[in-house]
Amino acid sequence: MDVLLGQLRQDGFSRQQIASLTTLGTPPLYQTVSRTLQIRESQLNYNQFLEPSRLNKAEQFLRDHEETLIRAEKCFAVDRTVIVAILLVETHLGQYTGKTPTLAVLSTFALMDQESARDTVWELLSEKDRARWGREAFDTRLLKRSRWAYAELCSLLRWSESQRDRPEAYYGSVMGAVGWAQFLPSSMIHYGADGNGDGRIDLFRPEDAIFSVANYFRGHGWPQAADRQAREAVVHRYNKSEPYVYTVLEIASRIQ
Numbered sequence: 001m002d003v004l005l006g007q008l009r010q011d012g013f014s015r016q017q018i019a020s021l022t023t024l025g026t027p028p029l030y031q032t033v034s035r036t037l038q039i040r041e042s043q044l045n046y047n048q049f050l051e052p053s054r055l056n057k058a059e060q061f062l063r064d065h066e067e068t069l070i071r072a073e074k075c076f077a078v079d080r081t082v083i084v085a086i087l088l089v090e091t092h093l094g095q096y097t098g099k100t101p102t103l104a105v106l107s108t109f110a111l112m113d114q115e116s117a118r119d120t121v122w123e124l125l126s127e128k129d130r131a132r133w134g135r136e137a138f139d140t141r142l143l144k145r146s147r148w149a150y151a152e153l154c155s156l157l158r159w160s161e162s163q164r165d166r167p168e169a170y171y172g173s174v175m176g177a178v179g180w181a182q183f184l185p186s187s188m189i190h191y192g193a194d195g196n197g198d199g200r201i202d203l204f205r206p207e208d209a210i211f212s213v214a215n216y217f218r219g220h221g222w223p224q225a226a227d228r229q230a231r232e233a234v235v236h237r238y239n240k241s242e243p244y245v246y247t248v249l250e251i252a253s254r255i256q
């Protein structure tokens with residue numbers, strides 16, 4: 001952890017800004033990191049989102065938040081149905097936003113540039129997973145994740161300061177995604193938007209999540225996306241998974 005703190009100091013963060021990391025209180029989340037490298041027995045079942053009960057909930061949400069969604073459509077030129085589809089698939093409309101401490105998990109991923117930290121995670125993997133990965137590919141993946149996580153960690157520290165929040169107050173997915181729309185800290189900085197006009201951006205508020213998704217989609221070219229292929233490309237930026245893209249656009253076309 002000392003190496004990481006030194007790097008942050010070198011990159012211009014003050015002692016005060018990184019104090020939250022020195023007093024984190026949780027040991028590095030090696031188990032969590034190792035779980036993200038396990039062989040998945042089954043893929044996420046996207047079909048569940050097309051069941052009538054889910055689509056009914058999405059339609060109820062459209063009605064409940066009609067005023068905010070209309071404003072988002074006007075401000076960002078992004079269809080309300082696609083915004084709701086994203087929130088449905090990401091977190092079941094805010095029901096499951098994740099319980100992993102974001103600061104702790106991003107700093108643990110950032111530590112993976114150190115061989116001793118990778119050794120620890122390697123030992124936590126099952127024999128089967130170790131055989132599947134091979135040490136070299138495992139190291140390559142974690143070194144890449146470390147660079148990615150360090151940048152996201154910096155974004156989280158900057159973001160929480162801008163919002164006058166404590167960085168350790170954020171909880172979300174095992175990959176550091178937060179709130180109804182599962183935004184990474186870098187996306188919060190670039191696309192976070194205030195939908196309820198209270199001067200803060202809270203990704204756990206539906207209004208702010210709606211505006212932030214709309215802002216993200218505008219930023220990635222949704223208003224100019226004229227055909228199916230172009231729209232698919234925008235959704236793909238949100239999550240690089242073909243079933244995900246198909247499901248989001250399918251939900252959007254079925255709800256009204």
Ligand SMILES: [Ca+2]
Nearest residue numbers: 194196198200
């Ligand atoms: Ca707000």
